[in-house]
Structure formats: structure tokens, C-alpha cells
Amino acid sequence: MSNYTADESAADQPINGFKPSSSVEAFSLPATGDDLSRLSARGDFSMANGIPLEEMSDDDDEEEEVDEDYVAVDHADINEVPYWFRRPAVHQRTKLDNLHPFVQVLTVSNVDDCVSVETAFPEQERCTREKFVYRLDRCPELCLGLFTLPILGENQPKPRPTLIGHIVATRTSTPFVTDKSMELPANWQMERRTVENGETVGHDEYGSTIAIHSLAVLPEHQGKQVASTLMKSYIQRIREAQIAERISIISHDHLVPFYESFGFENRGPSNCQFGGGGWTNLVLDFI
Template sequence: MAENMASPPAESGLAESDENIMSASTASELSRIFNSAGIIPGPGGYLSFNPRDDDDDEEDEDVAEDFVAVDHNDAHDYSYLFRRPSRGKQRTPLDELYPFTSVLTVGNVEDCVTVEEAFPEHERASREKFVYRLTKCPELSLGIFSLPILDRDQPKPRPELIAHIIATRTSAPRVTEESMAIPENWQTRKRSLPDAEEKNYVGHEDQGGTVALHSLAVKEEHQHKRVGSTLMKSYIQRIKEAAIADRIALLAHDHMVPFYEALGFVNLGPSACTFGGGGWFDMVLEFPKDQASE
């Protein structure tokens, strides 16, 4: 799904159907955002996970050391993070990317614009929307980066963003046209809460009970490697554990409905949203209140 909610093509890991607003990304501002959202960042100020999608726990233990969880902005400072090829065991296409995950910031806007090119042009999120969302609610984003293998004498490149999830919060139980839009005065408006007289608030709502997922995109050359499903499973778990929302909602085209159903989403039928020409289905994953914090 992209801003278009179309999502990446079905992956083999599931069923076969399967500018310049930089101030809000300072460490202090991100800390404020995380605190207000009830999220405690890990060491270094990032959220990370072991992007593994296997059911074999013993095999997971064998490969765990091949994955790196770091702040991508600092990755070039640590030579030990650039792993050498492992020997003696079979590796998957996902393994070969040496992936790590990180929350995104406005410093990743151009990366996100590039990843979004996986979708038809009329269904892509605009650069302005990435700037807005990664300024107002970066804690709701997550990206998978590929960390290349280097010989000792090679220069250390910047890790490559290969997939992203971008979202906002809304008080509506489903994704709406308003939740996908950008407030006209967002650069000067200090709060992201509806005023008393506002009936249809536009954009991100700080206290909204629904995480409106606007973009799950995977670079075309890295599709069919279980990147999208792995990222989505991790994102679902993080939002659930953070206990900041009652549900995750998104839009999907009909051919992507089975992909999201396999991840626990329920198809609520055709959506009223007309973005990108319409033809969407409302997909919602509810978090049981008695399990939200487990």
C-alpha cells in the first residue's frame, strides 16, 4: 500500500495472493514526540527489530547475529556493523540485504520519495506529505535499510532505504480523505488536535485512536523477498506493544486484500476514499483491549 495504499506485490512469504522543516527532527523534539506517544526509544534513540520471518526458533538463534539494529544516521561511524558474508548456512534473499530497521525523520524524505516510486505515479504520496508526516509524527514511521558488506579498505556508504511504512493518527475508525490530507497551516500550527468547532479535522491527530497507515512501499528490485511482510509484522507488533492506538487501518486494492488478511486485517468492504481514482477496500486490524499491552 502506498499513499495509494496499493501496497507491495504479494510476497512469497505469505499466501500466493500474496522543504526544509528540519527543526522537528532534533533529538529533543523527537524525545518529546516519543514521550507524548507513550513510546520509549531504544539505545541511540531508535526503534529496531530483528527482521526475521521464520517460524523455526532454533534457526532464528543461528542467524540472529547476521542482523544489525542501529541508528542509520550513525551507521557509517561503526566499521563493525558492516558484516562479512556468513559461511556454512543457507541464506535467504532477505538475509543477503543485511537489513536493519529504524524510525524515519525528515532527513529521509528523499529516500521515501525514491521508495514510493514502486507505485503508479497517480497513487504516490507527494514529497510534501512525507515532509509533513515525518515532521509531525515520525514515531509512526518505520523503514528497513540494507547495510552493505564491505572489505576493510572500501569507503563506507550510506545505508539504503529499501522499504518504508508511513502513518498518522486519526480519531476516525477507518482511513478517511481528511486523514490523508495536509492542514494548510501545519507549519505554524503548534498542536495537532482538533479545535472545538472542527468537525472534520484534517491530517494527523496526536490523540487519535486509529493509526492510519498511508504507505507501505518496497523498492521494486527488493520485492518478493519478504521485505514488505516482515516490515509490516514488526510494525504491527510495535504499535500493539506501545499501546498508543486501538487499531491500524489502511486502504488496499482488491488484489492486495489477501496479503493484509494474512497479517490479521479484516476487510470491511469498499472504501469511500477516492484518492488515486478510488477502488479501495477498508482494511482494519483491531487490538483487543485486554491484549493491547501484552
């Protein structure tokens, strides 16, 4: 499920609800391969471990692409090269830049923050505090948050970063998000795995599908590209870590174009009855 606003998707309309419901140095992924921390070590995606997103903007990507199109120029003729051809790209600050954002993996210490962000959803579609405790305890490496931290004046105490958007997920062995995958196992603190009618309840550590249960953004920060920034970061992390065959999510119809813009495919109506039903299956395959 998800909640954010219009300019974060191809459709420019405020987003008021979506979601199926549903932390760790760097981005470690136990039971799924090497730690995602190697991503930040490679330096090709600097959004891990609290590094400001401003250092990894779309403009940077555009500059690299433009550089590849430059042609060799004889220095003796440099004055004949048009100014527009040589000048560096100008970065225009956005509403997101003004938040001085950074993303990092969530932990159980962020439960209350996640509960606050989740209020962006209609009450019947919100993840409960108990489910956040379970998911951030059992598979924090699959949960990502976008935080804001203001620039401090001289001698000002360092404030606690504010979580303004999150993606919370678990694993499942099915290709789609299901009601069972969204449930809270009754004895999860005592039992590592709970199976009912052949399907794992909640997080299935052996599952090859990443089931996103919540993509939410605080209402006051919707319309600032928070959701799209989170989703881009999340997809790149999972894709490069090669720890899943696909990412799956359920969405209401008005958010389908948003997910399709990231490569998700519409797989038709979902059987999930969570929050009253009416969901659409969306899948991003990596294989």
C-alpha cells in the same frame, strides 16, 4: 496503500500498487505514552536501532518453539536418541538475508529516500514530497523503514544505507483511513491542528487509530519478503507499545489477502477517493 510482490503475501503474484498516501531515537512516541525504545531494551524484538534482521529471523522463532517440545533425556541414553531429534535447525539464507537488512524509525532526513521508494506506486497514488516532510516532521515515530547496507571490504568507506521499503502513517480519530486523514493541512507549519467539518485534517495526535498511508517497496527489491518483514515489525511495535486501539489501512482488492494474513479484517469498501477510489477498508484491532 502498498506496493510489493507476491511471495510477500499469501498470494504469489507481483504487487504493483496500493496505498492510501502518507523519525527519533529508538522508536519514541510523544503524546502517546512511553517511548518504544523500551521494546529494544527488553530484547525481545531486536529490529530497532539498526540491528540486523538476520538476528531476528523466523527460524529463531521456530527454534524456540521446537525447544519447548523437547523431552528430558538421560545422558546415559544419549546415543539412543535419533540424530534428527538432537541436531540444531539449519538456517537457509534468503533473498532478504542477502540484503543485510535492518529496520529503524524514519526522520525528515529520509524524505528523499521515501520519495524514491514511493515511485513503486502509480503516479496518482503516490505521496507527495510535501506530505512526506509533514508526516516525518509531525509523527516520525509512526514511520518505519527497512534499509540495506552491504558488507564492506577492508579499508572501504562506509556507504550510506539504502532505504528499500517504508511504512508511513499518521493518527486519526476515526476507525478507518479517510481522505481528510490523508490530506496536508494548509498551515501545518503554523498551526498544531486543523479541523474541518468536525474532522481533523492530517495527523490527529489524539487519535486512537494508526492510519497507514503507504507501504511501499522499491520494484527491484520486491519478491524478497521486504513488505512482510516490515509489516510484522510494525505491528509488533505498535501492539507491544500499547499506543493505539487499532491499525487501519486501505487497499486494492488484490492485496486484501496479504493484509488478512497479518490479522487485518476486511471492513468493506472505503469511501476514500484518493487516487481515483476503489479501495477496501482493512482494520487490525488490538482491543
